[in-house]
Amino acid sequence: MWRRFVSSREGMVGLCLLLPIILAALLAPLLSPGDPQAMVGPALLKPFADAAFPLGTDRLGRSVLAALLHGASASLIVAAAAATGALGLGTVIGTVAGFAGGRTDEALMRLTEAFQAVPGFILALALVSVLGPSLGSVVLAITLSSWTGPARVVRAEILSLRGRDFVDAYRVLGMRPMQIAFRQVLPNALPPVITLAAVVVAAAILVEAALSFLGLGDPNRITWGRMIAEGRAVLRTAPFLSAIPGIAIIVTVLAVNLVGEGINEALAGKRVAA
Amino acid sequence: MSGLDLLQVQQLAVDFADAGQTVAAVRDVGFSLAPGGRLALLGETGSGKSVSMMAVAGLLPENARVRGSIRWPALARPPQLGRDVGMVFQDPMSSLNPVLSIGEQIAEVGMTHLGHDRPQALQHVRSLLERVGIEATDSRLAAYPHQLSGGQRQRVAIAMAIAAGPKLLIADEPTTALDTIVQAQIMALIDTLVRDAGMALLLVTHDIALARSIAQHGVVLRHGTVVEQASMDAIVSRPAHPYTQSLIAASLDVDRPVPARAAAPGGPVPLLAARGLHKTLGQGSAALQVLRGVGIDLAVGETLALVGGSGAGKTTLARIVMRLTEADAGAVSLDGVDLLALRGEPLRLARQRFQMVFQDPLGALNPRASIGRLLADPLRLHGFDHGAAAVEVLLRRVGLDPALAQRRPHEVSGGQRQRVNIARALATRPALLVLDEPVSSLDVSVRAQILELLRSIQQETGIGYLFISHDLAVVRTIADRVAVMADGQIVETGPTAEVIANPQHAMTKALLLAAPRLGRQFAFEGVPQ
Numbered sequence: 001m002w003r004r005f006v007s008s009r010e011g012m013v014g015l016c017l018l019l020p021i022i023l024a025a026l027l028a029p030l031l032s033p034g035d036p037q038a039m040v041g042p043a044l045l046k047p048f049a050d051a052a053f054p055l056g057t058d059r060l061g062r063s064v065l066a067a068l069l070h071g072a073s074a075s076l077i078v079a080a081a082a083a084t085g086a087l088g089l090g091t092v093i094g095t096v097a098g099f100a101g102g103r104t105d106e107a108l109m110r111l112t113e114a115f116q117a118v119p120g121f122i123l124a125l126a127l128v129s130v131l132g133p134s135l136g137s138v139v140l141a142i143t144l145s146s147w148t149g150p151a152r153v154v155r156a157e158i159l160s161l162r163g164r165d166f167v168d169a170y171r172v173l174g175m176r177p178m179q180i181a182f183r184q185v186l187p188n189a190l191p192p193v194i195t196l197a198a199v200v201v202a203a204a205i206l207v208e209a210a211l212s213f214l215g216l217g218d219p220n221r222i223t224w225g226r227m228i229a230e231g232r233a234v235l236r237t238a239p240f241l242s243a244i245p246g247i248a249i250i251v252t253v254l255a256v257n258l259v260g261e262g263i264n265e266a267l268a269g270k271r272v273a274a
Numbered sequence: 275m276s277g278l279d280l281l282q283v284q285q286l287a288v289d290f291a292d293a294g295q296t297v298a299a300v301r302d303v304g305f306s307l308a309p310g311g312r313l314a315l316l317g318e319t320g321s322g323k324s325v326s327m328m329a330v331a332g333l334l335p336e337n338a339r340v341r342g343s344i345r346w347p348a349l350a351r352p353p354q355l356g357r358d359v360g361m362v363f364q365d366p367m368s369s370l371n372p373v374l375s376i377g378e379q380i381a382e383v384g385m386t387h388l389g390h391d392r393p394q395a396l397q398h399v400r401s402l403l404e405r406v407g408i409e410a411t412d413s414r415l416a417a418y419p420h421q422l423s424g425g426q427r428q429r430v431a432i433a434m435a436i437a438a439g440p441k442l443l444i445a446d447e448p449t450t451a452l453d454t455i456v457q458a459q460i461m462a463l464i465d466t467l468v469r470d471a472g473m474a475l476l477l478v479t480h481d482i483a484l485a486r487s488i489a490q491h492g493v494v495l496r497h498g499t500v501v502e503q504a505s506m507d508a509i510v511s512r513p514a515h516p517y518t519q520s521l522i523a524a525s526l527d528v529d530r531p532v533p534a535r536a537a538a539p540g541g542p543v544p545l546l547a548a549r550g551l552h553k554t555l556g557q558g559s560a561a562l563q564v565l566r567g568v569g570i571d572l573a574v575g576e577t578l579a580l581v582g583g584s585g586a587g588k589t590t591l592a593r594i595v596m597r598l599t600e601a602d603a604g605a606v607s608l609d610g611v612d613l614l615a616l617r618g619e620p621l622r623l624a625r626q627r628f629q630m631v632f633q634d635p636l637g638a639l640n641p642r643a644s645i646g647r648l649l650a651d652p653l654r655l656h657g658f659d660h661g662a663a664a665v666e667v668l669l670r671r672v673g674l675d676p677a678l679a680q681r682r683p684h685e686v687s688g689g690q691r692q693r694v695n696i697a698r699a700l701a702t703r704p705a706l707l708v709l710d711e712p713v714s715s716l717d718v719s720v721r722a723q724i725l726e727l728l729r730s731i732q733q734e735t736g737i738g739y740l741f742i743s744h745d746l747a748v749v750r751t752i753a754d755r756v757a758v759m760a761d762g763q764i765v766e767t768g769p770t771a772e773v774i775a776n777p778q779h780a781m782t783k784a785l786l787l788a789a790p791r792l793g794r795q796f797a798f799e800g801v802p803q
Contacts, residue, residue, distance in 0.1 A: 033723070169432070169630070169638050169639075172598065172625065173629075174655050176622075184640050184643070188641060
């Protein structure tokens with residue numbers, strides 16, 4: 001399966017873009033020790049002007065490079081945690097709804113539709129406003145606004161697998177329904193969800209950036225969205241302050257989508273047509 | 275008639291390029307077909323018969339390399355698929371377009387190949403439907419494939435194949451997906467159409483008796499090469515090659531006498547007793563009464579065969595016995611215990627005593643599980659030792675190499691998969707095994723092996739079988755008693771030999787008449803349309 005991923009051009013390009021970003025995020029404390037929000041130099045230094053500050057400084061004299069690296073970790077952690085939460089919650093709900101059928105399915109689908117009816121970002125906004133801005137509330141907000149997609153995809157797969165003989169075979173053996181649903185049927189239903197995962201992660205990065213841009217992110221952490229927000233005030237004189245984190249977001253989201261393409265291709269070949 | 279052959283194939287060789295490797299599928303195959311002649315390509319899975327046929331039809335995939343020559347001497351120009359060559363595929367559900375009505379689909383052929391305009395095409399469609407035995411009413415023309423029965427769908431496919439008046443009709447396992455009676459009807463139809471139009475017929479099949487009923491000559495293929503080539507008469511009565519001989523020997527023929535079987539041990543209480551089972555599917559005007567007061571008896575260690583056409587209710591009865599479906603009314607007892615009253619944990623525990631082997635060997639196995647895990651599951655669920663050693667015992671019992679425990683279902687052959695299904699069903703040491711068409715989808719030689727395996731297991735363990743089949747030849751070799759079902763009722767029951775020798779009910783007679791036989795030419799005239 002790895003071989004198929006490697007043979008996918010999109011997947012490899014995406015991986016080549018994504019790995020340095022992940023590494024940068026993980027190694028941020030090493031590459032740029034100290035508090036990224038500490039004032040370390042003259043204000044509004046242009047990028048590539050001074051070797052000590054390769055990407056320049058902002059209005060308060062904070063290093064843009066330091067903020068970028070530490071912001072990477074914040075964005076990626078939030079995105080990964082939120083995507084995991086959304087996929088996990090969506091998978092569980094989708095599996096239960098798809099396998100149990102009947103009234104349980106009806107109830108869960110009404111719940112899903114209720115969540116889908118509210119625009120995802122508005123929901124996230126509302127939740128963060130109510131819960132107060134912090135990393136945790138941002139993760140929760142994104143999770144609750146993104147779980148419905150995976151839920152529907154999983155449910156559809158489970159519905160099509162449910163009628164197969166091997167499911168009946170497990171019932172005949174006396175396996176309990178929820179065990180059949182989660183241990184036997186769900187693994188067969190995962191491939192489309194894994195592909196969806198890339199989309200969910202990319203969306204999570206964007207939502208997090210938007211929340212931070214609006215000032216609703218964790219005030220103690222620097223993230224890319226906040227960097228863009230703070231660069232707004234000097235957009236005409238120092239556009240690089242908003243442009244650099246903006247480019248970082250674009251590249252990361254693109255990389256995640258390309259990796260998703262690669263995974264899709266790798267799984268498409270592997271998918272057993274039984 | 276000119277002396278020119280319609281089709282001449284010489285030294286045909288087909289290779290497939292797959293991920294850098296070359297797989298040789300067919301080597302040095304040659305045969306010829308006269309106009310109006312009938313040839314059968316015979317062989318089991320992997321013999322190369324389908325690949326040879328596709329080479330003739332020009333339907334091989336892109337990664338195929340064809341060598342040798344395929345010539346059409348009697349034709350003025352190269353044949354056009356659909357116009358000069360018509361084709362009927364195995365599964366009409368997948369060969370028909372699901373989103374077009376059958377009238378539309380058949381009309382397409384006329385409009386494409388014969389230059390018909392719409393009114394002409396529809397007129398042509400009506401006459402074609404009459405020829406294939408479907409009422410040419412407006413509602414029929416507007417029907418979609420999924421609204422028709424399997425036999426009707428295949429008739430539509432045949433209508434499409436002959437619509438442009440081809441010189442050659444190719445039929446690829448045209449009746450494998452159909453039950454015995456419908457199979458006989460379809461073969462009778464093909465026989466009539468081909469004879470009336472003077473078409474040549476190229477039949478691809480693994481069923482020698484079926485080929486015998488309609489083809490004049492046969493080409494036996496094995497591992498991609500021709501093993502024997504002669505008239506069907508000669509192949510059946512004087513097979514020259516050992517492989518052909520083994521195929522004939524393994525072919526189950528309802529006329530062939532079977533060795534006498536030891537009587538079933540029996541016991542004070544029947545193993546399985548069902549009374550008055552009713553089941554209706556669907557609602558309102560579309561409601562279908564699938565079971566109408568069905569009752570059966572199975573003694574300890576006995577094999578009861580349940581036979582009948584599609585839609586007779588056999589699978590529904592099996593599902594009710596297995597507690598997969600709930601009956602509307604009636605009672606089922608296992609060892610004297612009311613089976614339908616069990617629920618929850620008592621039912622779960624009781625399941626150890628009765629298990630099932632499903633019809634489709636591949637569909638009945640979890641594609642993502644290894645064979646070892648599939649066999650360990652039932653052991654674990656019912657408190658047996660489920661380690662690697664226990665799994666190995668199960669695999670050996672059904673004649674499989676223990677090394678297969680690591681493989682996944684799609685990585686082993688059809689026969690091996692069915693053995694895995696049997697091993698899984700036997701894991702909990704049940705007293706009753708329900709088998710739903712367990713050998714229908716298997717090759718002839720594999721079929722005989724599986725039936726032998728079932729027989730030996732029954733002898734060792736005294737297990738009882740409820741064996742569902744539409745094939746009386748299979749039933750004859752394995753069943754002590756037979757119950758014939760039609761229209762949701764049991765219409766005849768008795769010891770197998772007696773029922774086959776003296777059938778009483780019309781359905782039993784029809785099933786016997788429809789069964790393909792090696793011994794004689796097929797009696798198409800007696801088949802009800």
